[in-house]
Amino acid sequence: MSFSAEWLALREPFDRQARHPGVLQRVAAALSGRPAVTIVDLACGTGSTLRALSPHLPMRQSWRLFDNDLSLLARVPPAANLHLQPLDLVIDLEAALDGPVDLVTTSALLDLVSDSWLERFVTEVAARRLPIYASLTYDGRVEFAPADRHDLAVIAAVNSHQRRDKGFGPALGPLAPRTAAEHLEKVGYAVELGDADWLLHESDLAMQEAMLAGWAVAASETGEISDEAVGGWLVNRRAALMAKRSTIRVGHVDLFASPADARRADRSQSNSTSSPSR
Numbered sequence: 157m158s159f160s161a162e163w164l165a166l167r168e169p170f171d172r173q174a175r176h177p178g179v180l181q182r183v184a185a186a187l188s189g190r191p192a193v194t195i196v197d198l199a200c201g202t203g204s205t206l207r208a209l210s211p212h213l214p215m216r217q218s219w220r221l222f223d224n225d226l227s228l229l230a231r232v233p234p235a236a237n238l239h240l241q242p243l244d245l246v247i248d249l250e251a252a253l254d255g256p257v258d259l260v261t262t263s264a265l266l267d268l269v270s271d272s273w274l275e276r277f278v279t280e281v282a283a284r285r286l287p288i289y290a291s292l293t294y295d296g297r298v299e300f301a302p303a304d305r306h307d308l309a310v311i312a313a314v315n316s317h318q319r320r321d322k323g324f325g326p327a328l329g330p331l332a333p334r335t336a337a338e339h340l341e342k343v344g345y346a347v348e349l350g351d352a353d354w355l356l357h358e359s360d361l362a363m364q365e366a367m368l369a370g371w372a373v374a375a376s377e378t379g380e381i382s383d384e385a386v387g388g389w390l391v392n393r394r395a396a397l398m399a400k401r402s403t404i405r406v407g408h409v410d411l412f413a414s415p416a417d418a419r420r421a422d423r424s425q426s427n428s429t430s431s432p433s434r
């Protein structure tokens with residue numbers, strides 16, 4: 157499945173606004189006090205996670221960014237501390253995680269992957285005792301105002317479309333946040349979750365229009381709802397949008413997970429730094 161640079165640019169400000177501040181703070185706290193950190197960002201797109209997270213981390217950062225789409229990688233602004241690598245996560249996930257790494261990040265990826273790929277990812281990350289920051293995973297909640305009588309049926313169809321294969325096997329779609337937490341807890345990780353919903357306001361015309369058009373196509377592709385119903389829904393939603401009366405909330409979840417021994421090390425480090433008398 158491919159994602160256009162234009163789409164990633166359109167969504168980035170909404171992603172940035174949506175990121176759960178408490179989860180972001182936990183990521184920063186887990187790495188604070190280290191002189192330098194190395195971060196691996198999986199499915200980086202044009203570098204949205206790098207831009208959102210780097211101001212919260214220690215000064216000396218080294219980033220390794222992976223994506224299988226060269227045209228997106230080519231749009232990551234160059235910097236001395238960045239290493240960009242084209243890589244297919246279905247084939248070479250393990251290679252992306254090898255070497256010295258302090259944190260694994262990804263955003264807007266986990267809803268695209270299958271349960272078996274997610275299990276493999278958790279196994280590999282746990283084998284290396286690496287903390288994970290997985291942000292902006294879609295969780296299936298969508299709320300519209302004003303309401304339309306077809307909202308629920310359209311989003312139900314969209315959510316079943318989300319479960320189609322996106323290149324990793326049958327996708328988890330809206331089940332991804334809960335499934336990720338369950339797999340991580342099973343390997344002894346402490347998991348913190350926080351809602352990271354997009355809030356699309358009346359004036360966010362381009363983003364709302366893109367979402368409505370995408371949802372209409374996806375819903376009709378499932379055949380679970382008639383084209384007539386989807387068409388009527390789109391006309392009504394666009395009318396509300398043009399009248400500057402439409403708002404949409406799209407549910408996402410941010411996750412930070414860390415292995416038990418990392419948490420113990422964090423605690424002892426913060427004890428020794430917070431009490432100068434020791």
Ligand SMILES: C[S@@+](CC[C@H](N)C(=O)[O-])C[C@H]1O[C@@H](n2cnc3c(N)ncnc32)[C@H](O)[C@@H]1O
Pocket residue numbers: 157158159164198199200201202203204205222223224225228243244245246262263264265323
């Ligand atoms: C929804 S976009 C998110 C991009 C970026 N993380 C962001 O938040 O803007 C999903 C990303 O996954 C990448 N991707 C999809 N399948 C992949 C695969 N098999 N291997 C590596 N990257 C993949 C796409 O190229 C795209 O950049």
